[in-house]
Amino acid sequence: MTAKAFLAALLIAFATMKPASAENLIVSVSNHRITVTPNYSGEELVLFGSIERGGKSLPEGTSYDIVVTVSGPRGDVVTRRKERKLGVWVNVDSREFIQVPGYLGIFANRPIDNIASPDTQRRQQVGLASFSLPQRMGPDIANVVASDPFRSAFVRLRTEHGLYREQTSAVTFLTPTLFRTGIPLPAEVPIGTYDIDIKLFANGAFVARTDTAFDIVKVGFEQFVANAARYHGFLYGLATALMAIMTGWLASVIFRRD
């Protein structure tokens, strides 16, 4: 293949892959920086989006589907299972999940199974069941099926705390091309950067995607204490020990009986 032919082929491939005037997604969140104060008891962020149609778009009147995936800061998490040993319930087995999000919200306009085939769901990683939650398997790291007991227990526990959720009626279409969704953020949300991934489907096929992000920052005395404990353990330990001694001394002064 000559260089010219290769270039032409590349250009054609590029053109068919990304048609210049197909659907385009434009989104915006109500707040790019959420401040969590000590009396924060959960909040809902709102995401608005519009589907821009171009000349090469799907025919007028096509009904679109939207899947929004919000993933919070990632970290390693160990999941343990108790078993009865000698009459006592003991942690026996455990699995380590590698770099999984601390918050995972999946929002769609209708059940994911109606939006795309299982194969497409897997390929596009849409839906809680298809989201990649890799585990350490000996020396390797691999994703496991959604029915894996450790994976489902992990997802269940996170769901109970409101940190993982799949809401398939959260996205509402205001007009056929204008949509919105609420992103509930419970009081326990971890601080950090959250990525929002928006995928557009039509007739069961993936059409377009875009992404945006927001930050969660905590302020206030509690956060100051938490940061001090985590990053300045030495000073924090000294301060706590001193506080204990001061309190004890104060008590003996106030309640002195002899």
Added chain:
Amino acid sequence: MQLFLPIADIPVNVFLILAMGAAVGFVSGMFGVGGGFLMTPLLIFIGISPAVAVASVSSHMAASSFSGALSYWRKRAIDPALAMVLLCGGVLGTALGVWVFALLRSVGQLDLIIALSYVILLTAVGTLMFMEGLRAMLRARRGGTVITRRPRAQSWILGLPLKMRFKRSKIYLSVIPIIAIGLLIGFLGAIMGIGGSFLLIPIMIYILRVPTSTVIGTAMILTLVTMVIATFLHAVTNHLVDAVLALVLMIGGVIGAQFGARAGQRIRGEHLRLLLGLLILSVGIRFAVELVIQPQELYSIRELGGGG
């Protein structure tokens, strides 16, 4: 009023924690013990993770033992030499305890070990105290005289080398058993979140034959120093000390202790021991039940490392 605990990572009612601190303070003032063996379990029972409970209670224990120690110091009821020797073992034991604590936590068995230690220690000590109190009470009822003589230390302990004279306690003893006892109490204290005086005082009285005039004050010095070190080391190595929780507990605790001490003076010694034995025993049984019945949730998750 809700308060968010920054390290325990859960919201709690301030008045509940204050009341718990006061209740435990009352009990500790009444019986002359630190009350860590009650405080740590109570915190675990309201949903604070055992690791955070143990680490935070150690600072609470430091506060209450410091105010106690000051008052015993003024009454000259502390044997400084004996306290120093105990501390040699205690400091080492605490460091060892914090290290084992971190090790157990990383392999996921910390909660189990904390629960098991409570079951074993509390049921054993509780039963012994209860029986002893019961016997003393029956003896008193039968009209027999309560033996008040102070026998000398156990013979095998007298045979040990490295003897030292402890002037204020008027005893002449080898330092080996004293250091060993300090080591044990420091170790248990760091792992279980207890000051250990409910163990240390009987050991000092029955094995070392330390007179009752100096035993409580001297034990308190050991509690104070080991708990200050435990607080510091838990904060440095495990990042688990919740200062907000500890402060609320301390405030409740010191207030409760004042009323407890007054109530304690009105109750007879053997009744006091009987009650304390019963209390310790019931906490131990509560832990045992927790271990044996099937938990509602078999799985637990924990984030590793420094988070995001």
